[in-house]
Amino acid sequence: MAKKLVSLENIVFKYEGQTRNAVDHVSFDIYEGEWLALVGHNGSGKSTLAKLLNGLQFPQEGSILVNGTELTEETVWEARSKIGMVFQNPDNQFVGATVQDDVAFGLENAGIPLPEMVKRVQNALNKVKMGSFLNQEPHHLSGGQKQRVAIAGVIALQPDLIILDEATSMLDPRGREEVLETVRELKEENLLTVISITHDLEEAAKADRMIVMNEGKLYRQGIPTDIFQMEGELIELGLDIPFSVKLSKEFKEHGIGLVKSHLTEEELVRELCELHSKM
Amino acid sequence: MRITLQDVEYRYQINTPFEHLALHDVNIDIEPGSYTAIIGHTGSGKSTLLQHFNALLKPTKGSVTIGDRRIESGRKEKELRGIRSNVGIVFQFPEHQLFEETVEKDICFGPMNFGASEKDAKDRARKALKQVGMAEEILEKSPFDLSGGQMRRVAIAGVLAMEPDVLVLDEPTAGLDPRGRMEIMDMFYQLHKERGISTILVTHSMEDAARYADEIIIMHRGTVFKKGTPLDIFSQPEQLLELGLDVPDTVRFQLKLQKELGIRFERICLSVDDLVSEVKTVMGRGNQ
Numbered sequence: 001m002a003k004k005l006v007s008l009e010n011i012v013f014k015y016e017g018q019t020r021n022a023v024d025h026v027s028f029d030i031y032e033g034e035w036l037a038l039v040g041h042n043g044s045g046k047s048t049l050a051k052l053l054n055g056l057q058f059p060q061e062g063s064i065l066v067n068g069t070e071l072t073e074e075t076v077w078e079a080r081s082k083i084g085m086v087f088q089n090p091d092n093q094f095v096g097a098t099v100q101d102d103v104a105f106g107l108e109n110a111g112i113p114l115p116e117m118v119k120r121v122q123n124a125l126n127k128v129k130m131g132s133f134l135n136q137e138p139h140h141l142s143g144g145q146k147q148r149v150a151i152a153g154v155i156a157l158q159p160d161l162i163i164l165d166e167a168t169s170m171l172d173p174r175g176r177e178e179v180l181e182t183v184r185e186l187k188e189e190n191l192l193t194v195i196s197i198t199h200d201l202e203e204a205a206k207a208d209r210m211i212v213m214n215e216g217k218l219y220r221q222g223i224p225t226d227i228f229q230m231e232g233e234l235i236e237l238g239l240d241i242p243f244s245v246k247l248s249k250e251f252k253e254h255g256i257g258l259v260k261s262h263l264t265e266e267e268l269v270r271e272l273c274e275l276h277s278k279m
Numbered sequence: 280m281r282i283t284l285q286d287v288e289y290r291y292q293i294n295t296p297f298e299h300l301a302l303h304d305v306n307i308d309i310e311p312g313s314y315t316a317i318i319g320h321t322g323s324g325k326s327t328l329l330q331h332f333n334a335l336l337k338p339t340k341g342s343v344t345i346g347d348r349r350i351e352s353g354r355k356e357k358e359l360r361g362i363r364s365n366v367g368i369v370f371q372f373p374e375h376q377l378f379e380e381t382v383e384k385d386i387c388f389g390p391m392n393f394g395a396s397e398k399d400a401k402d403r404a405r406k407a408l409k410q411v412g413m414a415e416e417i418l419e420k421s422p423f424d425l426s427g428g429q430m431r432r433v434a435i436a437g438v439l440a441m442e443p444d445v446l447v448l449d450e451p452t453a454g455l456d457p458r459g460r461m462e463i464m465d466m467f468y469q470l471h472k473e474r475g476i477s478t479i480l481v482t483h484s485m486e487d488a489a490r491y492a493d494e495i496i497i498m499h500r501g502t503v504f505k506k507g508t509p510l511d512i513f514s515q516p517e518q519l520l521e522l523g524l525d526v527p528d529t530v531r532f533q534l535k536l537q538k539e540l541g542i543r544f545e546r547i548c549l550s551v552d553d554l555v556s557e558v559k560t561v562m563g564r565g566n567q
């Protein structure tokens with residue numbers, strides 16, 4: 001098994017003045033180089049977990065270890081330099097007056113020399129297809145364009161860990177797939193670790209591992225195939241199952257003689273073809 | 280209420296070095312009681328277009344007619360409140376429409392601004408919260424102390440509480456969990472059916488466009504590329520893919536299966552039921 005990058009140990013977090021814990025005794029590990037999908041109903045504590053991982057909030061109980069070092073007010077800067085986060089609402093993240101300033105901002109803070117910086121900014125914006133918007137004001141972009149720029153901001157930083165908090169929710173389906181593919185490539189090239197918070201279960205199905213949150217608690221963790229075995233249980237948790245799983249079930253219920261379960265459409269197509277050729 | 284756009288053009292920051300042509304030559308007719316889905320690539324002008332439906336943006340050329348009000352470029356408009364109370368917009372980012380201290384005040388703001396009594400507004404707020412699947416206990420919370428999906432629900436509740444004749448929805452399900460997405464889309468459809476509310480939905484979900492809309496409008500580079508029924512639009516998947524768009528997941532699956540089997544189904548499958556029945560036929564088990 002790969003090395004542990006981050007460990008959460010029995011984390012409890014409650015927002016000021018609230019009665020309920022937003023995160024309630026949660027423990028899990030994040031392994032180097034994995035793609036971890038974090039799913040759960042609205043208000044289940046996903047974004048709060050992201051803020052805790054990035055040291056924007058500190059837990060009232062429990063501890064978070066990053067590379068073995070506990071995340072505290074003292075160590076947070078060091079840890080944050082290795083973590084890139086894309087927030088749920090990109091407007092909360094923009095600081096620069098233009099798209100290129102905005103992407104450069106993090107690099108400037110990290111003390112990257114100018115020539116290198118210029119290269120990285122252009123490169124990151126090209127990767128998300130925003131290379132021709134360098135001088136536009138970030139707040140004057142369309143919703144999907146804003147999300148692309150926010151993602152370029154963390155790509156340029158070349159962090160060890162990227163946290164995407166519903167970072168592609170406003171992209172068209174093809175755009176979403178392209179951007180995620182770009183992040184997957186970076187992950188392969190650079191041993192990047194990715195935590196993706198998402199309501200898109202098709203996307204989660206492609207993760208190495210999944211964590212299901214429910215009412216602030218960790219409900220289940222495992223590989224997607226195992227998680228999606230829960231079917232009805234997932235639906236009760238406010239979630240859903242991927243299209244191919246649903247379709248495979250429908251086909252079986254209507255007397256089509258499939259025997260396997262299908263996490264991807266390709267697998268389902270394949271078994272249908274096998275069946276067809278045997279007729 | 281009918282909404283008609285004639286030869287609409289919209290330029291952001293007109294007459295500045297940052298001028299940007301976002302819409303041009305747009306002609307659209309939204310019939311009373313219809314359900315229209317607008318789809319299109321990132322930056323194609325959908326959100327800009329939507330803001331013309333309640334005169335938040337005024338065309339820089341052409342005209343927009345909303346009910347009996349005609350909005351033209353270059354003319355000062357006064358008293359747009361009538362329009363604003365009849366046409367409710369759910370914005371792409373919920374934060375853009377939340378501003379009060381508490382959720383309750385936020386939802387009550389619209390109705391009270393348009394003449395409802397405080398008591399009536401509070402009743403409406405409770406009802407609207409229920410429609411979006413939220414518990415009353417959050418009424419006293421600040422709308423900014425909520426999760427993303429909870430904010431989205433409150434923003435939708437605020438628009439529902441105005442009881443508009445026309446609902447304009449800009450990706451209203453972004454940020455909602457899968458169950459919320461389904462429940463809230465069904466709720467909008469119920470309102471549309473039962474109360475005849477005209478509904479205009481911008482969405483990246485081709486499934487929702489196929490399931491709910493009478494007409495789909497494809498925006499491309501700031502203008503209307505094509506209009507048609509879901510069947511018209513999704514019967515030509517190649518064209519959509521060329522535009523960088525997608526087809527509903529049932530159609531995508533159908534295309535993959537057809538390719539592997541080397542056959543063509545009788546029709547385009549816009550629902551799972553269609554797909555199941557076509558596949559049964561192909562697999563030779565059609566009459567069980």
Ligand SMILES: Nc1ncnc2c1ncn2[C@@H]1O[C@H](COP(=O)(O)OP(=O)(O)OP(=O)(O)O)[C@@H](O)[C@H]1O
Pocket residue numbers: 015016018022040041042043044045046047048049088423424425426427428429454456
């Ligand atoms: N700033 C805040 N102040 C008080 N309570 C908050 C704040 N932010 C979130 N909460 C509450 O904490 C709980 C967890 O919120 P969180 O944002 O972590 O949920 P989430 O899983 O990210 O949900 P979503 O899918 O809607 O984004 C919710 O009940 C929410 O209302």
Ligand SMILES: Nc1ncnc2c1ncn2[C@@H]1O[C@H](COP(=O)(O)OP(=O)(O)OP(=O)(O)O)[C@@H](O)[C@H]1O
Pocket residue numbers: 139140141142143144145170291292299300301319320321322323324325326327328371
């Ligand atoms: N305030 C603004 N000032 C200048 N240009 C803008 C402004 N808002 C949007 N634009 C530009 O106008 C074009 C259309 O934007 P719009 O927001 O209408 O797109 P959209 O179709 O809604 O995209 P998305 O699917 O990403 O939300 C984009 O190229 C965008 O960069």
Ligand SMILES: [Mg+2]
Pocket residue numbers: 046047048088165426427428
């Ligand atoms: Mg969240």
Ligand SMILES: [Mg+2]
Pocket residue numbers: 142143144325326327371449
């Ligand atoms: Mg938009």
